[in-house]
């Protein structure tokens with residue numbers, strides 16, 4: 042695989058170079074300088090939060106931890122990488138990997154953080170504002186011109202074959218973690234132990250995950266971005282929701298699975314099966330020309346049908362959607378673009394960079410695009426029992442079967458999430 046991957050990566054870099062040069066011509070630029078960024082210590086402390094290089098830098102250079110580094114693209118020169126490699130006996134200095142992509146760049150290892158000297162009309166991309174007041178002044182150039190930034194974001198919306206290969210590999214590695222999490226749940230582990238089992242099986246340290254793993258037992262499965270890991274196993278085991286990923290060369294997997302525990306009512310297991318089937322039907326609809334917002338609305342219609350067929354809503358599926366009840370059971374969007382960032386850029390703009398915000402009725406939707414080949418998106422329908430959202434409905438005449446809702450409340454909720462590439466013919470599910 043690695044030889045193919047290397048060839049694909051070289052093609053990816055060459056394609057990027059061509060496109061950047063076209064953009065430079067359109068924007069009348071002599072150079073684009075991409076800044077990797079740098080971490081700042083916690084206030085009054087000598088410790089730093091976890092660092093991750095900026096997305097546009099990573100689009101070219103798969104060095105997730107490169108700080109104080111620059112990549113300079115010009116219309117004529119080879120891409121020039123100034124990689125900060127301090128000589129320091131406290132840390133291991135960054136080293137270039139023995140991978141063919143390095144030969145695509147002129148690379149300078151810089152021991153003292155420094156800004157490149159640039160002339161002409163230059164665009165600086167990245168968190169260059171953070172350099173103000175630091176020992177390294179920002180170089181000459183305009184920081185983050187909005188039209189150029191949205192064009193660079195747009196470039197990241199469509200993935201090259203190299204990027205899709207990386208996303209598939211990230212999924213393969215994450216899958217091993219999910220299997221280990223499921224086994225740990227069967228063994229009555231606490232959330233922390235499930236998390237550790239996940240990390241071990243997916244071969245990653247916690248600071249390298251693409252987003253904080255969500256490992257929720259019981260009611261915690263109904264907290265959308267649940268952020269703790271309980272140290273103790275709860276007495277009863279109703280459910281486990283694991284939303285956890287893996288990076289591969291910077292590219293993210295974002296997979297969710299939900300399992301019923303031995304103490305869950307039978308309906309909960311049936312609902313999990315129904316949500317898997319819903320996820321698969323939505324994926325089967327993916328093809329070029331499909332409107333993602335329309336797919337999100339299809340999710341709500343079919344969620345309404347699931348609520349009716351499982352006796353949670355004693356009315357029609359149409360009324361369930363129209364009255365906003367499905368939104369109380371699923372307050373998030375169908376999914377988002379996926380790439381170097383888990384919620385990748387350009388989801389809420391048109392191909393020409395005009396804003397395309399989520400509609401007021403679905404404010405949490407992160408992707409409003411018409412699907413075209415090369416996009417990679419998540420499909421993640423959910424069904425939750427969230428007291429904060431359901432309580433206000435108790436005072437209305439909405440025909441909700443509250444006795445069943447109360448029975449299911451300890452299970453928290455369900456989310457099932459796969460990662461899908463849009464192809465010329467339809468779709469390719471990257472999640473094994």
Ligand code: GLY
Pocket residue numbers: 252284285295377383421458
């Ligand atoms: N893991 C966050 C999300 O699914 O969007």
Ligand code: MN
Pocket residue numbers: 284285295296297458
């Ligand atoms: Mn997720």
Ligand code: MN
Pocket residue numbers: 295376377419421458
């Ligand atoms: Mn997601």
